[in-house]
Amino acid sequence: MRWLGNKVQLLEEILLAGERAGFSGGTVCDLFAGSGTVGRFFRSRGYKVISTDLMHCSLAFQKVFLECPGPPSFEGIRDHWDNLEPLGADRIRNAQSFDSVTWEPFLKVIHFLEQELPSREGLLCRQFSPQGAADRRYLSPDNAGRLDAIIETIRNWRLQKKINEPEMWLLITCIIDAADRVANISGTYGAYLKNWQQNALNPLKLTAPALVQGPLGQANRLDAIDCIEEMECDLLYIDPPYNQRQYAANYHLPEVISLLPLEDSDAGIESQLYGKTGLLPWKDSASSLCSRRGTECRDAMASIISRAPAQGIVFSYSEEGILTRGEIEQMLEQWSVADVDVERECEKEQILHEIPYRRFRSDKEGRVSRTGSSRSFHPARGRSEDEVHEWLFAIKKLQEERC
Numbered sequence: 001m002r003w004l005g006n007k008v009q010l011l012e013e014i015l016l017a018g019e020r021a022g023f024s025g026g027t028v029c030d031l032f033a034g035s036g037t038v039g040r041f042f043r044s045r046g047y048k049v050i051s052t053d054l055m056h057c058s059l060a061f062q063k064v065f066l067e068c069p070g071p072p073s074f075e076g077i078r079d080h081w082d083n084l085e086p087l088g089a090d091r092i093r094n095a096q097s098f099d100s101v102t103w104e105p106f107l108k109v110i111h112f113l114e115q116e117l118p119s120r121e122g123l124l125c126r127q128f129s130p131q132g133a134a135d136r137r138y139l140s141p142d143n144a145g146r147l148d149a150i151i152e153t154i155r156n157w158r159l160q161k162k163i164n165e166p167e168m169w170l171l172i173t174c175i176i177d178a179a180d181r182v183a184n185i186s187g188t189y190g191a192y193l194k195n196w197q198q199n200a201l202n203p204l205k206l207t208a209p210a211l212v213q214g215p216l217g218q219a220n221r222l223d224a225i226d227c228i229e230e231m232e233c234d235l236l237y238i239d240p241p242y243n244q245r246q247y248a249a250n251y252h253l254p255e256v257i258s259l260l261p262l263e264d265s266d267a268g269i270e271s272q273l274y275g276k277t278g279l280l281p282w283k284d285s286a287s288s289l290c291s292r293r294g295t296e297c298r299d300a301m302a303s304i305i306s307r308a309p310a311q312g313i314v315f316s317y318s319e320e321g322i323l324t325r326g327e328i329e330q331m332l333e334q335w336s337v338a339d340v341d342v343e344r345e346c347e348k349e350q351i352l353h354e355i356p357y358r359r360f361r362s363d364k365e366g367r368v369s370r371t372g373s374s375r376s377f378h379p380a381r382g383r384s385e386d387e388v389h390e391w392l393f394a395i396k397k398l399q400e401e402r403c
Contacts, residue, residue, distance in 0.1 A: 010392070052223075057257070178206050
């Protein structure tokens, strides 16, 4: 799914940074899991991963990438799919190291969900398609109706205990991903487009998530500030939000889709939606790491790092973020030498690697903001408008005898 700050292109760099932080094996903690890409990568390399994020849609991907033991059998709903033909192997191309035979029940289940279910007018039709009174254009009426039918079916299977948790989370990630590929947006879900993009008119298509083999991990939906002391690990990976964009306000539709199958009906979620874009209430859980008020962001991050029970830390952050390089370096240095009687002239164990990449521009094709003006960017000194650098800090906990 299109996730702001996704680190797909940096995975090998993150592993190298972990090695510079002294990591050679054991448990990895992904503290701001997001799309689950980093945790999935470390699991595929043979490491146990624990992770957390406040977003429920993130929890769905964490559950699949870290806790799913393999392709589910869907034995409890065999009567729905047993006589159907499996869809093509292209639907499982993202899954690694599994053969098509083990995926056959899944390929038949998505055949049933895609082609055998009649469309239904549910919450997504009413609230996130032009079929509803609010005329929100996130989804075409056809795709919204198909998603509503699939969500209702997954909900009923869950309530009737016909599917287990791994099967449920697998299907939830499938519908989040399928909806994302036909969503009428330019980047995040902070706004929908007035006119339909071609992808938004494509039919809904369910595909397997990028399942990997590896040690079973642990997925959580906890606030990093509250749970950090419980996240004992050999390597702590920190990739916090770096600007004022609150994820809950920019990914509310995937959040709604992830929650609906776990509700007994649409009513509980639908009664909470508000505003032009159909937001869920989120301000009570707004992250202080997105705040530019005073020292809120710095204090929150300092609190997390100072209490981190890890042997090494890799910290990823944009050079255009709220925190300065000096503030991050100071936090990491204080954590590294905490409770260790070392002199300042001791060799520094902190390493910073800067990675240049091309800025994501959701208005690249000449789109303008709702105010009618083009978005403006203020690149760092010496950078072009399309260039930004990612900071990748690596630091290990110093031991007294090392200096």
